[in-house]
Amino acid sequence: MRTPQQAQAQAQAQAQAQDRREAPRDDGTMSTALWIWPMLATLAVCLLGVNGTQLGTDELVTWEVSQRSPQQILAMMHNVDAVHGTYYFLIHGWTAVFGDSQVALRMPTVLAMGATAALVTLIGRRLFGQRAALCAGLLFALIPAVSRFAQEARSYALVMLLATAATYLLLRALDKPGKWAPWVAYALCVMALGLLHLIALTIVLCHVTAVVLRTRHERRGLWYFFIAVLAAAVCVLPVVMVGRSQASRQLFWLPKPSPWGLVEIWPQLFASGLCTGAVVALSALAWLERRENILLCASVAVLPPLVLWAASHGDTSYFRYQYALFTVPAWVLLAGAGLAGATRSWLRTAVVLAVIALLVLPDQRRMRGSFEHDVPHAADYAGAARSIEKYYRPGDAVVYQRGAPWMLDQGVRYYLRPDVDPHEVFLAATAAENNELFPTYCPRPAECLAGESRIWVVVPGNSSDVLRALPAHQALALRAKYTAYGTETLSGLTVGLLVRKP
Known part of the structure; x- marks a missing residue:
């Protein structure tokens, strides 16, 4: 006769086994063959015309600061732009090795977008299966905003990479929630993300959803998550303190957003109204997928812009679409799942992707205009x-x-x-x-x-x-x-x- 403790343990084991059966299998060999194609497609699209657009105002700041000595960059951070200090140090080291040509300045962000496409594919396979993963990775390559910010010497592409990597590392940690090593990797990634751009840490709020749902049978994972986040927060705290004191000076020009801002931000995120409509429509088709996976992607896609909008009604406004670009991978994951479920065949999938590519072609060309990075001044x-x-x-x-x-x-x-x-x-x-x-x-x-x-x-x-x-x-x-x-x-x-x- 079983004791209540034995019955509870057996029920938990059965639930965990059921979770493993329901979750898409992450075969390492298949993943390797899968992620390389979206990565190469993204790199090819992002490299097209990388030298055609003149440096914009923000990129010129990146170039000028990167030419300073490390001591001068650190001294500047005490007065202004502390939140971008980590990026300036990275570009300082990069240009010391590869020079400061337009291509050299933009190559880190091009490579970051390619790596993000690979991670999107890996996450998609883990959450929704092989076909959905490939759809998501290829959709990512087609989005005009991906090309736009791959070709800009600012931190946004690197932030997108680290935010996506944090989600991937979280899912790996949740596979073995009682092991501490994966949580260390997650904590280091979140710390790097915060050092690169503080606002991107709003993704941690979205991760809570996945952690609570996936650790219901293993509470140690929940504790490891909070310890990892706390450790990352402690490391980022000095930048938070300095950045907060400089926020009003650097963001004084941003107005408080109106309710209409919550509508306008989505086409801005994708740099294309047609692309936004296609991605949102395909995302809606993913509602039949596993609830936990949908909730994770939907929260990452929607929650950060809402948090930014609400926080921007205080003393300082933070509502700028560039600060929410790291949510784009979550959108394409949902769209990839919806596309894979709706088409049911590779031929139909290829036709839909080709149609989307044609729809966004005018926006892709616009992203490569001579003065696209310096709108509205268009200074030659x-x-x-x-x-x-x-x-x-x-x-x-x-x-x-x-x-x-x-x-x-x-x-x-x-x-x-x-x-x-x-x-x-x-x-x-x-x-x-x-x-x-x-x-x-x-x-x-x-x-x-x-x-x-x-x-x-x-x-x-x-x-x-x-x-x-x-x-x-x-x-x-x-x-x-x-x-x-x-x-x-x-x-x-x-x-x-x-x-x-x-």
Whole structure:
């Protein structure tokens, strides 16, 4: 005759066996053959036109900060941009090895998107099976936002990779919830995610769903999860403290979102209204899949934007679609499951994927526009650099109209040849010397002019009088001693040349 304890143990063993039978098997050999195709497809799409779009404002900040010494980057983090400090250190090391060309600056994010596609496929096989996994991985490659942020030298693609890796490591840890080693790997990944972008830690709230449902027969897993999250939080706490003190300065320009913002954010996440509609429609078809798996993916897809929206009604707004990009893999996992369940054959699946590829083709082309990363300014930094190079003489000086969100100085300097180096006449201290993102200028511009015979002026907008766009005290000093020789109007900016009066 069985005791109550024996009966309970047998019931738990039967429930666990049933869970294993219901869950899709994760065959290592099949997974290896599976993830490589979405990864290669994503890399191919993301590399297409990677050098065609000019660096945007945020990318120019990445380049400028990455050229500083580690000590200067650390000193800057005490004043501004501490939340991006980890990324700046990574790019500093990367450019030291591979250089700072456009391709080199963007290659870490291209590789991150390829790795994310592989992880999406592995997670999809674990949750929904082989066909759904391949569908999800290939859908990921087709999404215009994936190409867009694979080709941007900022942290968003790396954040997406780490967030997806955290979900994958969580599922592996839940396979053996009583073992501590998988939880250590999960904790390290969550810590790295927080160091790279604090807002992405909202994914941990979504992971609670999976942990509670999957550890109902093994409570040790629940304790390991909370210990792992607590350890990661302790490591990230210094960045949280500094970042919170800098938030109002860095995000002051973000307005509090209206209820309509919860509708607008979804097309922004995918960089395509048609792609959004297709992904959401396919995701709705996944409702017949296993409840635990659907809840995990749905919570990761939907909950972080809702949390950001709610948190943005305090002192500082955080509601920016880039901060929620890490939810895209969860959407494609749901869509992949829905597509696999609806089509039931590889031929039909291929037809649907081909139709989606055609639907998003105009958006994919738009993502590769010359000034896509600098909307709405569309400043032609490379064109300005060519204009200066064409007529440059050794000893020439330059004046840039500065001020957020413009990065005219960094943009033109990036595209100038190394042998073309006009000095800035009104510059008192560089941004690096200030441990800031912006430099300081001579308080009395007339005293900073040292008899330069020619001065280039680069200002935003299109104007025949470039001096009109400069601060009044700088324009007054220049008008007194210089006359306009000529101007060239480019997309988003104007380049002028001043010559000294006789």
